[in-house]
Amino acid sequence: MDQFQVRANLIVPLSVKGILWGLFCVHQCSDAREWQSQEIEFIRHVGNHLDIAIQQGELLNRTLQQSEKLRSLTQERDRFFSLSPNLFCVANFDGRFVRVNPAWCDILGYMQEELIAGDFWTFIHPEDEAVTRDALRRLIHNNNPLLLQHRFRCADGSYKYLSWSGTSVPEEGLIYAIARDITKRKQLEFSLAQRSEELENALVKLKQTQTQLVQNAKMSSLGQLVAGIAHEINNPINFIYGNIDHINGYINALQMILNKYQKHFPEPPTEISKLCEEEDLPFILEDLPAVMKSIQIGTTRIKDIVLSLRNFSRTDEVKSQLTDIHEGIDSTILILQSRIKAKDSQSEILIQREYGEIPKVDCYPGRLNQVFMNILSNAIDAIAESKKSSKGIIKIATRYIPVGDNIEIKFCDNGQGMTDATCEKIFDPFFTTKDVGEGTGLGMSISYQIITEHHNGSLICNSERGVGSEFIMTIPCTRNPA
Structure with a gap:
């Protein structure tokens, strides 16, 4: 102040938002003086305007800074938006x-x-x-x-x-x-889902094939065992059956001799008379033909069973062969005879055969017998589970269909039947309505495969809950060359 030779000064504080920002000074350098009230008021008024100007200046500066920042952000946003x-x-x-x-x-x-x-x-x-x-x-x-x-x-x-x-x-x-x-991602998802489904189907098919191979191996082993047993039984039975006529001839000759002897010697010695009475010779002579007849019927029955076992096993079917379908069905029924007979809680199941005139079929008889076995076994189970008071019936009908040169085989039972939902899944691999451990769920699936793939035929199921089930298979009489 001394260097300016200030003789009098007037100072007004400048504040922004109540905070001291600076001082507005008015100096008198010529001589000392007393400031008039008007001068003081004027300077205070100027100070107020300076306060406002300073605030506006700072506001403008902040606005310009914010505007620049906003412009920069907008440019960044637009670049981000565009790029x-x-x-x-x-x-x-x-x-x-x-x-x-x-x-x-x-x-x-x-x-x-x-x-x-x-x-x-x-x-x-x-x-x-x-x-x-x-x-x-x-x-x-x-x-x-x-x-x-x-x-x-x-x-x-x-x-x-x-x-x-x-x-x-x-x-x-x-x-x-x-x-x-996300199109590529979706395509990948679809591809993975499709591949997963393919792998799942392949796994199911692999399991089915594995189980079928095991089943085929079991059937083959069983077939060989059955064929071997049938062969071993067949030899002595043929020996017995072949000698029955000779035995009957010998018995007739002995009876003729005995009759002649009694005619010429009506009063045999006491010892012989006593022996004839003890052994009841008249009854023996009367009953012996009936006994021989029973032996002949029994051996014939055994021969039929052995023949059925050999026909059912069919261990030599590398190639298809002309086959009597009725023979295969009858063999299967004979093998299942123990399950068809009456039991404590169930009467005997009636088998009704309605066989039509059909030609021999070029097929794999052993595999068809497996189908017959699966369908008939399920029918027997369904009848047993139905617990109906009426008699269980399985009807088997065959007929020739000239159109397409096909034969139709129909199995009907009056068992418990199936719901529509179950019927739709009956041929699905591993689907079963039986309890765990009582079925593989592959019997009908394998049957469907045997009919459709191995014989170019069809297999359908119709069923009504509480009424029964019907399986209809159609196969061509002649196989198309591969």
């Missing part, structure tokens, strides 16, 4: 685009003007429209975040999968959203 590979958009609540970024053009092939001018719903796949409308309704009315996947039509008419996320600003009436092209 992002994702699909950015702004849309109104009416379903029209307000702004889209260039990625829409690159990915979907549209001009920006086409998207903005078009109706949003014309771009959505018809099958995805309902789920899209529901997602937008929840976004607009409930302010739920937009999370959505749907198919969006491209300019070339194809569709791409888009995954959406977004939010709404109700006061602006706008939706801000981002979509990502």
